[in-house]
Amino acid sequence: MPILKADAAACQGYASCVIAADDYFDIDDDGLVVLLAAEVPEADRERVDRAARGCPAAALRLDEGA
Secondary structure: OOEEEEOOOOOOOOOHHHHHOOOOEEEOOOOOEEEOOOEOOHHHHHHHHHHHHOOOOOOEEEEOOO
16 A cells, blocks of 8 residues: 655645645644645545645655555
8 A cells, every 4th residue: 555755844834735635634833744644545546646746845755555
């Protein structure tokens, strides 16, 4: 199962990920990304991958799980 990863140090709080997939991403009080789930079922893979690749700060990625 694909694993969602976030680099909070790279996050700049654009929140485009939240707009694209608010069931996987949120923004905390400091304006940084928070992952609401790490494992991404195949049914959500395309949508979550699109949200991650759309991050202007390149702070998100979807890795192949074990």
